[in-house]
Amino acid sequence: MLEPMGSTSEDRRKDQQDYVLRTVEERGVRLIRLWFTDVQGRHKSVAISPAELEAVLDEGLQFDGSAIDGFSRVQESDVLARPDAATFELLPWADPEEPSGTIFCDITNLDGSPFEGDPRQVLRRNVERARAIGFDMFCAPEVEFFYFADTDTSTAPVPLDRASYFDLTTTDVASDLRKQTLHMLEALSIPVEYSFHEDSPSQHEIDLQYTDALSMADSVMTLRLAVKKIAMDRGVYATFMPKPLNGVQGSGMHTHLSLFQDGQNAFHDPGDPDGLSEVARAFIAGLLHHAREITAVTNQLVNSYKRINEGYEAPRYVSWARNNRSALVRVPVPKPGKVESTRIEYRALDPSCNPYLAFSVMLAAGLRGVEEGLELPPEARVNLYDLSRREQRDLGVDGLPANLSEALDEMEASTLVRDALGDHIFEWFLRNKRAEWNEYQRQVTPFELETYLPNW
C-alpha cells in the first residue's frame, strides 16, 4: 500500500513528463508556453503546440539565442530550452475554451551542459553550492509596484487613485485588481502572505510566503507578469520601475532570507540571548561586507538609485539593526514560539531586478561570510539618516553606491560577484549596464531645463 521507496531521479523525471503530457491531453490544452528569463530579468516566452510537447520535453527546443539579451556568443548561437516539468501549470487567465499551460525552462548548450548565459542556471548553481555545504536558502520577498491610469508609457504617469475625482470608483478598481491578482497567484501556486496599499499614491505591495530560492525566483517572474497582465486587461498600467514619481517613496523588494540545515533553521540559536546563531551573524556580516559589490545586481537600473537616494524605506547605508528601518539588513524579532521563522531582511533590492541573479549574489555574499567566519559589526541603533557623513564615518558606516556607475565599479572589482554569476553574465552585464549609464549621462533632463534654462 505504500509506494516503494528509492525511485531514481530519472524515474521521477519520466513521471513528471507523463504528468504534463496526460494533463495537457485530459484538459485539452491548446498551447504550451515555454518561459525563460534574459540576463536583464525580462520574461521570455515561446509557444509550442501539444503535438510538439513530448519531443520538447525529451530533447528540448532548439533556438537561436543571439536575439536574447545576454545570450549571444561569438561562436555557437543556438541553445536549447529544456522544460522543467515540475513547474508546469495551467494559465489561470487563459480562455477556458482554449486552455494553455506554462513551463519554466532551463537553457542548455547543444551538448546538454548548462548555458552560461541563463540566469536560472546561475541560481541553480549557487543553490547547489550552498547545498554542498549543507544549507538551503529560503526567500520571501515583499514586492512593491504602482498602478497608473493609462497604459500609454510615453506620457507622464498618472497615479490611479488620483486619476479621477471619483475616488470610490478608483479605489474599487485598485482593490478589485489586487483581489483578482491574488486569486491568480494562488492558482499559480504562489501563496501570498499579505497584500496592501503602500504609502505612496497608487502604490501596492504583495508579500509572498517563503519558499526555496529557485522556486521563489520563478514566482517573482510569474508575479510580475500576472500583475501587469491583469492590470492591462482593465486598461491600467502596472509598473515595477523602482522610482516612477518624484517626491514619494519608490518601489522596493525587501527580501526575507533564512538558511535551513537538516530541516532546522540555521539562523536560530536558542542559547543566544538574541536568538541569533553564529551562522546568522556571519551571513549578515558577509552581506554587509559585500553589499556595495552586489548592488549593481540587486539594483540594476539608473532609476534604482533614485529610490535609494530618496530614503524613506530604502536603505542608504550599509548597516544592520533589529528595529531600525534605515538599516540595510533588518533582523525582525521572531514571535515567541516561532523560532523557525528567524530570518533576516535585505532591504536594498528593488522589483526591477533579475530575481535569479539577485538571489544568487545575496546567497553568495552571505555564505562567504559564513565560510570565512566574518565578525558582525555592531548594530546601528540610531537613525543613520540623522547623522552627518562624518558621524557615519566615525561609526564605520559606509553608504551604498550613489548611482549605477559607482555600483558597476564596485561590481567590476568583485571576485565574489564574478564567481557567483560566471564570466559570461558578469562581463555581459557590465558591458550592457555601462552602455545604459553612458546613454543616461548624455541626456539633458527636465531638472536641468527647469533649473538652468531660466538662469543661464
Add this chain to the structure above:
Amino acid sequence: MDTLLVFPDPPPPELAQCLDLGGWVWKSMPNAEAAMAEEPIGGWAGAVVVADTDPEGAFALCRRLRKVEMPLSPLFLLVDSSQLADLELREDLFDDFCLTPFRPNEFQARLEHLCFRTGREVQPELVEYGPLVLNLETYQAAIDGSPLDLTYMEYELLKFLASHPGKVFTRETLLSRVWGYDYYGGARTVDVHVRRLRAKLGEEHAGLIHTVRSVGYRFGQSRWNV
C-alpha cells in the same frame, strides 16, 4: 485501496485502532462463509487473523482461505506465545505471524512488508475522500466535481495524503515518500507545498489537510482523535 479481511468480528480494539492509524482499509468477518460471501470484486487484499481468543475458528478460516484454487495471500496471523506449538505443520496456512500482545510499530512494519513482498499493494485507479477524487490513471484531481489545477509535486503530495486518510505523517516521512531524492529545501518544502495545496483546495476544503502540532500533517479525520 483494496480491503483487508480481518478476523474475528469485531476485532480487538487495539487492532482496529492500529489498522486505522496505519491507513489500512479493512473489514472484519465472523467466519469463512461470510468472508466468501462478502469478498470484494478484486478479491481481498490479504487477511489479518487473530487466533488467540478463538484458535479453532481462526485456523478453520485460514484453511478455507488457503485450500482453494486461488489461495488468499498474504495471510498474517496473530497468536499468543502459548500457541507457538500449534503453528507446527500449519506453515502453509499463513505467510507471517506476530505474537500478542503485539507492538503496533512491529505490527505495521510486518504487515507493510508482507503486502509489499507479495505484491498485493495494488494501486487503485481512483482515490476518493469526501468531495475529493483523484484519478490515478489520468493524473487528474477534482473537488466537488471541479478540476484542481495542480503542479506535479502538489498532485503527488495530495495523492499520498489522500491514499492514507487519518494517518499522521512527519515532514521527514512525507519528504522521503513523496519527494524521494529530488528536492530542494528539506522538510520546509513540505510546509510550502501544503500551503499551496490548501490554497488550491479553497477555503472550504483547506481543512482536509490538518496540521498536527509538532508532528506533521494528517489528511482527513482521525477516528482516534490523535
